[in-house]
Amino acid sequence: MKRPTVTIKEIAKLLNVSKSTVSRALRDSSEISTETKKRVLELAEQLHYAPNPIALSLLKNKTQTIGVIVPDIANRFYSSVIGGVEDISYSRGYHTMIYQSHELLERELAVTRHLALRRVDGLVVAISSQSEHVDHFNDLQEQGIPVVYFDRVNELMASHKVQVDDYKGSFEATEHLIAQGCKRIAHIAGPKQVSISRNRLEGYLDALRKYKLEIRDEWMLHTEITQAGGTERTYQLMAMRDRPDAIFGASERITMGIHLALRQLGYRMPDDVAVVGFCDLAMSMLMDPPVTSVTQPSFAMGQQATTLLLDLIESNNTPVVFETRVLPSNLLIQGSSLRKS
Amino acid sequence: MKRPTVTIKEIAKLLNVSKSTVSRALRDSSEISTETKKRVLELAEQLHYAPNPIALSLLKNKTQTIGVIVPDIANRFYSSVIGGVEDISYSRGYHTMIYQSHELLERELAVTRHLALRRVDGLVVAISSQSEHVDHFNDLQEQGIPVVYFDRVNELMASHKVQVDDYKGSFEATEHLIAQGCKRIAHIAGPKQVSISRNRLEGYLDALRKYKLEIRDEWMLHTEITQAGGTERTYQLMAMRDRPDAIFGASERITMGIHLALRQLGYRMPDDVAVVGFCDLAMSMLMDPPVTSVTQPSFAMGQQATTLLLDLIESNNTPVVFETRVLPSNLLIQGSSLRKS
DNA sequence: CTGAAAGCGCTTACAG
DNA sequence: CTGAAAGCGCTTACAG
Numbered sequence: 001m002k003r004p005t006v007t008i009k010e011i012a013k014l015l016n017v018s019k020s021t022v023s024r025a026l027r028d029s030s031e032i033s034t035e036t037k038k039r040v041l042e043l044a045e046q047l048h049y050a051p052n053p054i055a056l057s058l059l060k061n062k063t064q065t066i067g068v069i070v071p072d073i074a075n076r077f078y079s080s081v082i083g084g085v086e087d088i089s090y091s092r093g094y095h096t097m098i099y100q101s102h103e104l105l106e107r108e109l110a111v112t113r114h115l116a117l118r119r120v121d122g123l124v125v126a127i128s129s130q131s132e133h134v135d136h137f138n139d140l141q142e143q144g145i146p147v148v149y150f151d152r153v154n155e156l157m158a159s160h161k162v163q164v165d166d167y168k169g170s171f172e173a174t175e176h177l178i179a180q181g182c183k184r185i186a187h188i189a190g191p192k193q194v195s196i197s198r199n200r201l202e203g204y205l206d207a208l209r210k211y212k213l214e215i216r217d218e219w220m221l222h223t224e225i226t227q228a229g230g231t232e233r234t235y236q237l238m239a240m241r242d243r244p245d246a247i248f249g250a251s252e253r254i255t256m257g258i259h260l261a262l263r264q265l266g267y268r269m270p271d272d273v274a275v276v277g278f279c280d281l282a283m284s285m286l287m288d289p290p291v292t293s294v295t296q297p298s299f300a301m302g303q304q305a306t307t308l309l310l311d312l313i314e315s316n317n318t319p320v321v322f323e324t325r326v327l328p329s330n331l332l333i334q335g336s337s338l339r340k341s
Numbered sequence: 342m343k344r345p346t347v348t349i350k351e352i353a354k355l356l357n358v359s360k361s362t363v364s365r366a367l368r369d370s371s372e373i374s375t376e377t378k379k380r381v382l383e384l385a386e387q388l389h390y391a392p393n394p395i396a397l398s399l400l401k402n403k404t405q406t407i408g409v410i411v412p413d414i415a416n417r418f419y420s421s422v423i424g425g426v427e428d429i430s431y432s433r434g435y436h437t438m439i440y441q442s443h444e445l446l447e448r449e450l451a452v453t454r455h456l457a458l459r460r461v462d463g464l465v466v467a468i469s470s471q472s473e474h475v476d477h478f479n480d481l482q483e484q485g486i487p488v489v490y491f492d493r494v495n496e497l498m499a500s501h502k503v504q505v506d507d508y509k510g511s512f513e514a515t516e517h518l519i520a521q522g523c524k525r526i527a528h529i530a531g532p533k534q535v536s537i538s539r540n541r542l543e544g545y546l547d548a549l550r551k552y553k554l555e556i557r558d559e560w561m562l563h564t565e566i567t568q569a570g571g572t573e574r575t576y577q578l579m580a581m582r583d584r585p586d587a588i589f590g591a592s593e594r595i596t597m598g599i600h601l602a603l604r605q606l607g608y609r610m611p612d613d614v615a616v617v618g619f620c621d622l623a624m625s626m627l628m629d630p631p632v633t634s635v636t637q638p639s640f641a642m643g644q645q646a647t648t649l650l651l652d653l654i655e656s657n658n659t660p661v662v663f664e665t666r667v668l669p670s671n672l673l674i675q676g677s678s679l680r681k682s
Numbered sequence: 683c684t685g686a687a688a689g690c691g692c693t694t695a696c697a698g
Numbered sequence: 699c700t701g702a703a704a705g706c707g708c709t710t711a712c713a714g
Contacts, residue, residue: 005484007691018701023693033699053458055691057395058706073423073439079415086441095455098414098439100427114436117394143346227623256627263629282568286597288604288629348707359685364709374683396707399690 006047015039026051057119065095066309067120069111071103071128076280077252077298078126081150084302085124092310094121103225105130112136116143122309124302126151129191129225146312150305153324154195160308161324162301166196169294169329170203170248173276176292176331177246178211180339182274186219186244188233188254197222200250200278219244223254230257231264238265238273246337249277259287259336274337281332289335297327347388356380367392398460406436407650408461410452412444412469417621418593418639419467422491425643426465433651435462444566446471453477457484463650465643467492470532470566487653491646494665495536501649502665503642507537510635510670511544511589514617517633517672518587519552521680523615527560527585529574529595538563541591541619560585564595571598572605579606579614587678590618600628600677615678622673630676638668 008026012019017036025032025040026049043049057063068085070078082098089096097120101108108128113136115123125147127134134156137147141159153161177185187204190197201220208215221236223229230249234257237244247262249255255277259269267273269289277284279293304325312319353363358377366373366381367390384390398404409426411419423439430437438461442449449469454477456464466488468475475497478488482500494502518526528545531538542561549556562577564570571590575598578585588603590596596618600610608614610630618625620634645666653660 005691008693009691019692020694020702021700023691024700027693031699036699050454050458052399052691054395054398054460055706056693058393058399058690058708059692059694061706063395072420073414074417074420076415079413079420082414113391117391119395227627260627286601287627346707349709350707360708361686361710362684364707365684368709372683377683393707396690397709399692399706400708400710402690 005052006044006049007052008049011040011043011047011049015043061119062121063095063119064093065097065118065120066306066313067097067099067111067115067123069099069101069108069123069125069127071101071126073098073100075252076283077151077296080280080298081126081302081305084299084304085306086302087299088303088306088310094310101128103128103130109136112140116140116145120145122313123147124305124309125149129194132193146309148305148309148312150301152194152196158322160305160312160322162305162308163196163324163326164296164301164329165326166199166329167203167206169278169296169331170200170250171207172203172331173248173292173294174204174207175211176333177248177274177276177337178207178213180246180270180274180337182246183213184219184242184244185213185246185248186221186237187248187250188230188237188258189220189222189250190225190254192222194225197250204248216242225251225253227253227257227260230254231261232257234258234261235265238262238267244273246274246276249275252277252279252283255279255291255293256283256287259291269336270339274339276337278329284332284334287336292334292337293332294329295332296329301327346393347385347390348393349390352381352384352388352390356384402460403462404460405434406438406459406461407647407654408438408440408452408456408464410440410442410449410464410466410468412442412467414439414441416593417624418492418637421621421639422467422643422646425640425645426647427643428640429644429647429651435651442469444469444471450477453481457481457486461486463654464488465646465650466490470535473534487650489646489650489653491642493535493537499663501646501653501663503646503649504537504665504667505637505642505670506667507540507670508544508547510619510637510672511541511591512548513544513670513672514589514633514635515545515548516552517674518589518615518617518678519548519554521587521611521615521678523587524554525560525583525585526554526587526589527562527578528589528591529571529578529599530561530563530591531566531595533563535566538591545589557583566592566594568594568598568601571595572602573598575599575602576606579603579608585614587615587617590616593618593620593624596620596632596634597624597628600632610677611680615680617678619670625673625675628677633675633678634673635670636673637670642668 008022012022025037086096099111148160149157150162189201221233223233249258276292284291284293349363353360366378427437440452489501490498491503530542562574564574590599617633625632625634
């Protein structure tokens with residue numbers, strides 16, 4: 001049943017020329033006669049010849065393939081980034097392999113090793129929240145496989161980075177809560193070691209400072225980037241003698257958890273507690289009330305990271321200085337925080 | 342800066358033996374002296390030698406890699422299936438490449454072509470809603486690349502299939518609505534050409550028949566599998582002179598749209614309109630009220646499809662008869678349809 | 683027990 | 699303009 005694949009060799013035999021000639025004709029080399037080219041091309045077409053990319057990879061040590069590693073593809077932010085990656089890589093003739101680290105350093109290492117062996121031409125990566133170092137990626141770069149980072153970035157990364165203006169997004173979100181008259185604003189942040197958690201926390205703190213609102217340690221909680229984490233911390237916050245009158249969630253999952261917990265506990269949003277989060281638009285609109293969100297240009301992040309990566313791949317010399325692009329976030333005000341004055 | 346990769350050739354040179362010997366030692370062949378093996382293994386270890394999988398692929402026409410094609414990775418159902426696929430393939434020493442068709446036949450064809458050339462060992466596929474034929478996959482199978490289908494299956498597929506008991510899930514969901522006292526039950530189905538849409542429609546119809554409820558053509562609407570589709574159709578339904586008192590959505594996206602539309606239009610669930618859908622548990626719990634859902638064992642579907650695929654790959658002979666596994670769905674009753682009696 | 687040779691599918695200097 | 703040869707990294711009959 002197996003239909004054998006057509007190779008250059010067969011075409012050569014059928015046409016009574018050498019493999020070299022066929023190869024050259026196929027690549028439209030100028031040193032082949034128009035006549036020969038025509039015969040080769042016609043037969044190739046007829047036989048549905050397609051070059052074997054594996055043979056080419058072995059030869060060139062290139063695969064025309066880039067890898068993307070994200071913590072979790074089910075997360076809308078990442079799946080939308082992947083959309084942007086595919087958009088650019090597809091249009092520039094590359095293929096995209098998608099991998100998840102499941103937020104585990106161990107999986108990230110395994111995937112990295114695999115991709116290095118498979119000779120992907122480059123990588124677009126959001127590191128796992130467990131990854132405190134990026135030696136494995138730096139190794140890759142030394143092997144000549146460029147990496148571009150997005151979303152989660154840190155100072156150890158010796159490459160291009162694309163991130164969102166977390167600090168500013170967070171500052172504005174907090175400022176908005178203050179403008180709504182909230183005085184006791186809590187923040188549920190992601191893990192401490194994740195850079196974006198720190199930036200978002202800073203933005204929150206600076207806004208409180210600017211408007212001289214009370215800063216309380218017990219209102220700044222860290223948790224895993226999960227819905228359950230958000231729910232748990234909300235219970236913790238609302239159980240306090242001095243309850244917050246607003247909660248700002250540092251990620252979509254966390255914010256979903258906050259929303260759920262407040263509903264379970266019988267609070268009304270925004271009047272009892274105002275809520276703001278870093279959410280995807282589509283997601284925030286599904287909630288009741290819809291959640292005021294710091295939205296991130298995820299698709300564009302994927303596009304920009306990929307453009308940087310392909311440029312890196314296609315220029316043979318390493319750039320002297322790496323670029324960090326900071327894309328603007330956007331505050332979308334919804335019912336969860338908008339109080340009728 | 343580029344650190345060259347270690348090859349068998351170098352090890353051979355350093356040890357003053359032939360490449361053949363190194364290769365054999367590495368594969369622990371019985372015809373190599375323990376002494377030589379030890380020297381080779383030690384040096385390989387020291388040099389961090391890893392075999393080049395591309396060379397092996399070229400040689401064996403095998404890649405130890407399987408592909409998954411789903412319409413959309415952002416869909417929780419599919420991302421959870423992918424989790425199950427990864428679980429099995431990882432534990433059996435295979436790698437997983439994830440691709441999306443974006444519900445476009447054209448993209449599905451491009452991906453299929455690419456995977457065939459890249460010599461994946463097999464494929465786990467949920468076809469796009471545009472795909473009315475599966476010739477491209479049957480071609481693949483003729484080339485010796487087995488395919489296992491899940492979720493969206495049809496009669497044209499000459500292979501193993503893993504699906505959920507759509508008909509029964511749909512029947513039970515409708516029965517539940519009837520038990521809640523609903524009399525005018527509408528159904529918003531997916532595209533007609535998708536098999537699961539048809540099965541779900543049948544389950545709905547048979548339940549109505551069994552309990553002798555009114556069946557009305559204008560209460561059975563088809564739409565794309567999108568939230569916007571669900572919203573649009575709900576507006577259409579609720580605008581009718583004879584409004585339904587329950588709406589059953591054939592997919593998660595559609596059901597989200599129904600929920601949103603009803604809230605926008607000011608209806609209360611479940612009292613004005615009861616709602617049931619095919620949703621992911623985590624998703625349905627986020628809604629207010631939470632949505633009664635026919636939940637599917639998505640992770641298990643991925644596991645089973647992958648087990649079938651790897652067995653197919655590893656047994657050289659095509660099985661005489663293909664298996665269709667039908668996994669049970671589960672009705673999870675929530676606030677959107679549960680009326681206090 | 684070990685090595686030389688052929689080959690997987692392709693490209694590309696090197697000759698002619 | 700065309701072909702023979704070498705080589706990408708590996709494996710495996712075939713000799714010895």
